[in-house]
Amino acid sequence: MLQLESRTAIREASFGEQHPLTPVDRFGVWLSSRQMHRHASFRAKRVGDFGCGFQAAFARSVLDQAAHVTLVDVSLAPDLKRHPKITAIEGGMPESLAGFPDESLDVILCVSVLEHLWEPLRALREFRRLLAPGGTCLLNVPSWRGKFFLEFSAFRLGLSPEAEMDDHKMYYDPRDLWPLLVQAGFRPSRLKCFVHKFGLNTFAVCKTDE
Numbered sequence: 001m002l003q004l005e006s007r008t009a010i011r012e013a014s015f016g017e018q019h020p021l022t023p024v025d026r027f028g029v030w031l032s033s034r035q036m037h038r039h040a041s042f043r044a045k046r047v048g049d050f051g052c053g054f055q056a057a058f059a060r061s062v063l064d065q066a067a068h069v070t071l072v073d074v075s076l077a078p079d080l081k082r083h084p085k086i087t088a089i090e091g092g093m094p095e096s097l098a099g100f101p102d103e104s105l106d107v108i109l110c111v112s113v114l115e116h117l118w119e120p121l122r123a124l125r126e127f128r129r130l131l132a133p134g135g136t137c138l139l140n141v142p143s144w145r146g147k148f149f150l151e152f153s154a155f156r157l158g159l160s161p162e163a164e165m166d167d168h169k170m171y172y173d174p175r176d177l178w179p180l181l182v183q184a185g186f187r188p189s190r191l192k193c194f195v196h197k198f199g200l201n202t203f204a205v206c207k208t209d210e
Contacts, residue, residue, distance in 0.1 A: 014052075015051075031197050033061070036109065040136045043065045045066055045107050046107070047070070047105065048070040048100075048107070048108045048130065049069065050110045050127075051072065051073055051111070052073050056073075058109065063085060070086070071088050074092060075090055097130065098126070100130055102130065103130070105132060107138070108135070108137040109138050110127065110139045112141065112142070114141045115168045121180050124184035124186075127184065128186060128208075131206075133210050135208050137204075137207075140201055141171070141202050143172060143200055145173075146199075146200035147168075150200075173195070174194060181204060186207075186208075192205040
């Protein structure tokens, strides 16, 4: 169950903790994974996956390559918290990011998370602060076109969890996301923002100078 009563309430469960991933979920994760591998290298990198989900499926897939992985979500699988290459932080965002040192991560991932946050700009500013010189931040969010299909899948067809859609605060086309990224401190010349997943999602690639 999700807490929806106030702007200060946080989710009680991570994505994938209380229900198995549906075929729609798995297909979306696979499409996002392709984009992430296209735009970032994970070999010997310090990776942060913020809002990674209970099982942190993508982070697991690059764990052998990465130098270290930092995971943040409201709850994480027990084996992730025991892994020697993982720093596991259970808590809400962006509050949980405040104690991380500046320029401490080479790759930051935030996939299908920003739309759940009351303070997306604050989270993006934290990502910029944490990103090391020459680093890459990759973001995926549902678009306004995606809103229709996500809600139809959840509310009409029952193919996606209703609670996930009820927890959405915003949808983002490139014209919505790009200004937030610039306000957060990413330079336009080092920023790409485009639609993918058949126009149902917006993806951003944000880099810092070396």
